[in-house]
Amino acid sequence: MSVCKNSKTGICLCAVICLVLLRIVIGWHYFYEGIHKFDPAADFSSKGFLGIAKGPTAELFYWMLPDINGTQRLVIAEIDVESKSTKDGKEIVKTEKRKTFPVYEKAWDNYYQKFLKKHKLDNITAQKPDNKKSNEIDGDDEIDESQLKANQKYEIESIYNQYLDSLRTGAELQEKEILASQASLTRYKEKTKSVQNDTTFEKKRRWDEMMKYRSEAERWIATLDNLSNSLQSDIARIIDPKLGGENGEIITNPEKAWIPNPVANSQMRLLDLAVTYGLTAIGICLMIGFCTRLAALGAIAFLTCVILTTWPVPGYYPPLPSAVGNFLFISKDAVELVGLLVIAIIGAGKWGGLDFYVWNCFGKKLLGKYFTGCCCSCCKSEKNPEKNPEKNEAKN
Numbered sequence: 001m002s003v004c005k006n007s008k009t010g011i012c013l014c015a016v017i018c019l020v021l022l023r024i025v026i027g028w029h030y031f032y033e034g035i036h037k038f039d040p041a042a043d044f045s046s047k048g049f050l051g052i053a054k055g056p057t058a059e060l061f062y063w064m065l066p067d068i069n070g071t072q073r074l075v076i077a078e079i080d081v082e083s084k085s086t087k088d089g090k091e092i093v094k095t096e097k098r099k100t101f102p103v104y105e106k107a108w109d110n111y112y113q114k115f116l117k118k119h120k121l122d123n124i125t126a127q128k129p130d131n132k133k134s135n136e137i138d139g140d141d142e143i144d145e146s147q148l149k150a151n152q153k154y155e156i157e158s159i160y161n162q163y164l165d166s167l168r169t170g171a172e173l174q175e176k177e178i179l180a181s182q183a184s185l186t187r188y189k190e191k192t193k194s195v196q197n198d199t200t201f202e203k204k205r206r207w208d209e210m211m212k213y214r215s216e217a218e219r220w221i222a223t224l225d226n227l228s229n230s231l232q233s234d235i236a237r238i239i240d241p242k243l244g245g246e247n248g249e250i251i252t253n254p255e256k257a258w259i260p261n262p263v264a265n266s267q268m269r270l271l272d273l274a275v276t277y278g279l280t281a282i283g284i285c286l287m288i289g290f291c292t293r294l295a296a297l298g299a300i301a302f303l304t305c306v307i308l309t310t311w312p313v314p315g316y317y318p319p320l321p322s323a324v325g326n327f328l329f330i331s332k333d334a335v336e337l338v339g340l341l342v343i344a345i346i347g348a349g350k351w352g353g354l355d356f357y358v359w360n361c362f363g364k365k366l367l368g369k370y371f372t373g374c375c376c377s378c379c380k381s382e383k384n385p386e387k388n389p390e391k392n393e394a395k396n
Contacts, residue, residue, distance in 0.1 A: 016351050019342070019343070019346060019348045019351065020289075020348060020351050020352040020353075022339055022342070022343065022348070023286050023287075023289065023292065023343050023348045023349070023353070024286070024287050026286055026299070026336060026339060026340060026343070027282075027283045027284070027285070027286025027287035027288075027295075028283065028287060029283070029336075030279050030280075030282045030283030030286065030299060031279075031280060031282075031283025031284055031286075031287060032283070033279050033283070034276055034277070034278070034279035034280030034281070034282075034283055035280055037272075037275070037276040037279070038276060038280075044272060044276065045268065045272055046268065046271050046272050046275055047065055047268055049309065050062070050064055050065055050309065051065060051068065051214070052309075052318075053308075053309040053311075054309070054310075054311050054316050054317065054318065055308065055309075055311030055313065055316055056311075057308045057309075057311075058309075058311075061305075061308075061309055064271070065268070066268065068214065069185060069213060069214060069217050070217030070218070070220065070221050071182060071185070071217075072103060073101070073103050073104070073221055073224070074101065074178050074182065074217060074220055074221065075101065075102060075103060076099055076100070076101060076171050076175050076178060076179070077099070077100060077102045078097055078098070078099055078100075079097075079098055079099075079100055079102070079105075080095050080096075080097065080098075081095070081096055081097075081098045081168070082094070082095050083095075083096065098168045098171075098172070099168060099171040099172045099175055100167060100168045100171050101167060101170075101171050101224065104167060104224055104228065105164065105167060107228070108160075108163070108164070108167070108228065108231065111231075111232065112160055112235075115156075115235060115236070116153070116156070119152075119239050120149070121149055121152065121153045121156070124146070124149045124150055124153050125150060125153075126150060126153040126154040126157050127147070127150035127151060127153075127154055128151070128154050129151035129154065129155070152238050152239065155238050156235045156238050159231070159234050159235050159238070160231070160235060163227065163230075163231040163234075166227065167224075167227065170223075170224075170227075174220065178220060181213060181216050181217070184213065185213040188206075188209055188210070188213065192206060198315075200317070203316075203317035204317055204318075206317075207317050207318060275302075278298065278302070279302070281295075282295045282298050282299050282302075286299070286343070288353060288354055289348070289349030289350075289351075289352060289353010289354050289355050289356070290349060290353065290354040290355060290358070291349070291355070292343060292344075292347055292348055292349025292350075292353060292355050293343075293344050293347050293349070296340045296341075296343045296344035297344055299340050300337055300340050300341065300344065303333050303334075303336060303337045303340070304337070306333050307331065307333050307334060307337070310331065310333070312327040312328070312329060312330070312331040312334075313329060314328065
């Protein structure tokens with residue numbers, strides 16, 4: 001007997017099995033892609049993928065990366081810096097002009113104030129600790145808690161001021177080089193808009209030039225970010241040595257902190273978490289057949305973004321590496337997208353998945369209760385037994 005004969009599904013049993021396998025295989029692909037990104041050794045970041053987008057939608061993906069060329073974080077400005085000294089018992093205030101990175105200095109000050117408030121040091125007057133070491137203190141001597149906090153604040157202030165001086169010195173030493181690179185980047189953008197040369201050589205030249213300016217900015221930004229993280233660790237170590245190893249970032253404009261925490265995550269971190277958890281959830285739902293259509297649509301949206309960034313169309317630079325295959329309009333991602341379209345349209349979760357139980361236990365009842373005028377064949381067959389020949393045969 002043929003496996004297709006009298007099939008209640010409307011398609012043959014072999015087709016049902018193949019659709020379930022397709023759903024599970026694609027689900028496993030998404031699930032593993034998601035959990036792999038949880039591994040710290042993988043060092044996953046959407047920045048690398050979005051930063052090499054090409055095609056007509058490339059600018060949209062570049063926009064998703066905050067300050068990709070560092071034009072805001074690498075701004076250098078001149079400020080007035082006050083320094084205090086004591087001479088003959090009198091306090092002397094001196095003002096001098098210094099260069100700095102205002103975005104980083106503002107971010108540091110924000111972190112510093114939050115740190116002091118968090119550890120209840122904001123209203124404490126800093127006081128230099130005595131030269132007497134703690135192991136030399138007699139048993140009868142007790143360090144007052146307020147004295148301890150005053151000493152801690154003094155050390156934190158000293159470290160903070162040292163880092164500020166390092167930041168300003170770096171701005172003064174690198175100002176000419178940074179300004180020259182930023183000016184060249186501006187000229188490059190203006191030239192790209194006005195001159196349209198589509199030769200292969202010109203496309204390669206423009207791409208290499210853009211990558212050059214971006215890599216220069218990333219080098220300077222990486223140095224400033226490392227300096228920020230060192231500042232965070234060094235002042236946290238004064239409160240508790242264990243805090244010195246905390247992982248985190250001091251957020252700089254235009255990246256916004258999304259939680260009021262000294263160790264805050266950046267906008268890119270939010271995007272990375274959304275991709276990681278999203279892919280994992282899509283994979284689980286497809287494998288168990290739960291909310292299959294919604295999961296398939298989410299996967300289709302993700303693949304659409306992937307196709308738009310890679311853009312497997314001839315004439316765009318850089319070409320796709322041969323290691324991933326040779327494509328002409330239709331890439332591997334497009335093939336998987338079509339498979340997901342089939343799963344979404346058919347709703348393959350009703351075979352070998354939880355959607356079957358969800359529909360029969362809740363879906364039909366909800367449709368019957370809230371959609372009394374529904375024109376669906378399933379609702380009509382439930383309300384009109386005479387129009388359901390299978391049920392009538394069973395009764396007879």
